[in-house]
Amino acid sequence: MVSNEELICKEFARIIGGQEGFAGGKCVATINRYELPVIILGKPFKVTSSFSFESRDKQTKKALCLGRVALLQNEVEKFVASITKQGIIVSSVHNEWLFDNPNLIYVNIEAVEDPLAFARKIRKALN
Structure with missing residues (x-):
């Protein structure tokens, strides 16, 4: 039987446009950026951004919502x-790799709010 949290996780991932994973009370939605042909140390690198929520309060419906977004510098x-x-x-805003081409910048984000509201904000920012 699918729990309410798993259903919310599926909707969270659908809104964001990512692949959903749910384990141990944590929901993660991952977006692959196939359009970015990134090379690190001469090898192809699959660029992903991930968003999650956990510790959802049963009364307020708010959760710890986090994101790690891989962007090009001009984005x-x-x-x-x-x-x-x-x-x-x-x-945080930072790079993680020394020899990536093109150069990726990672933006980490956080909030405590309804995960579906967070997902809608993410989708708006990514569009």
Whole structure:
């Protein structure tokens, strides 16, 4: 039998446009960026962004919502502006690889809110 949390996870992933995974009370939606032909140390690299929620309160329906978004440098400013305007915290902006081409920038985000509201904000910022 599918739990209510798993159903919410499926909807969370659907809104974001990602692949859903649910285990141990944590929901993760992953988006693959197949359109980005990234190379690291001469090898192809599959670029993904991931979004999650966990610790959902049964009464308020709010959860810890997190994201790790892989962007090209020219995408960062617009994404950060959109996400902060919607009340989501940007906790870090950084690169992870020294020899990637093109250069990827990762933006980590966080909020405590309804996961489906968070997902809608993510979708808006990614569009």
